[in-house]
Amino acid sequence: RYAHTDIPKPNFEEYRRKSTQDPEKPAAENIDKRRALRSAVSFAGWVAGLYAFKSHLLHYVFFLSPSRDILAEAQLEVKLDNIPEGKVSIVKWRGKPVFIYHRPQSIIEQERAVSLSELRDPETDDDRIKKPEWLIVLGICTHLGCVPIPNAGIIPGGFFCPCHGSHFDAAGRIRKGPAPTNMEIPEHKFINDDRIIIG
Numbered sequence: 001r002y003a004h005t006d007i008p009k010p011n012f013e014e015y016r017r018k019s020t021q022d023p024e025k026p027a028a029e030n031i032d033k034r035r036a037l038r039s040a041v042s043f044a045g046w047v048a049g050l051y052a053f054k055s056h057l058l059h060y061v062f063f064l065s066p067s068r069d070i071l072a073e074a075q076l077e078v079k080l081d082n083i084p085e086g087k088v089s090i091v092k093w094r095g096k097p098v099f100i101y102h103r104p105q106s107i108i109e110q111e112r113a114v115s116l117s118e119l120r121d122p123e124t125d126d127d128r129i130k131k132p133e134w135l136i137v138l139g140i141c142t143h144l145g146c147v148p149i150p151n152a153g154i155i156p157g158g159f160f161c162p163c164h165g166s167h168f169d170a171a172g173r174i175r176k177g178p179a180p181t182n183m184e185i186p187e188h189k190f191i192n193d194d195r196i197i198i199g
Helices: 027-064 068-072 105-112
Strands: 076-079 088-093 096-102 134-138 159-161 166-168 174-176 188-192 195-198
Touching: 076 088, 134 195
Parallel strands: none
Antiparallel strands: 076 195, 088 096, 096 134, 159 166, 166 174, 188 195
8 A cells, every 4th residue: 555545636527618528528529619618708809909909099099189279270260351452361271371362353354254275274263262252262382382472473363483483363273384283272161241261
């Protein structure tokens, strides 16, 4: 007789899966149950990971989103009653110059008479304005981003870019020079006859 035979053998049956307690039952018969458990654990891990990723992503979105000061500048209200007929007022919106041109009737008729076949970037005058007497355009040349000079160039009442010689008419349409497209029209609306909101 040996001393070690007096020690009872440990029984781990209560810790084993029920599907593996029968030693005569092949493992292939209960593999589906084991795979289901593994899949459930993996799915729970994926859900937790996606939730953590979403929280992390939202942190960066809020960090990179514009501040309240910048959002406040997203819209600009402008009074029109102090802009004389034939003159251009320049305001700053989102760090860019905006030309507000109070067009006289002669200029309106001149621009309406232009044939689309003469234009590099065809747009009618009515397509570019909301009220005939007011033209609102970004004061940026579409060639290389210079600021054109109002009431200058070969077109009466138009805009001239001195950097490379682009000429725009009194509707902001390219008429001569290297600029590929018309001057951009910013989003704007008239509150009443003498006030607009840009943006």
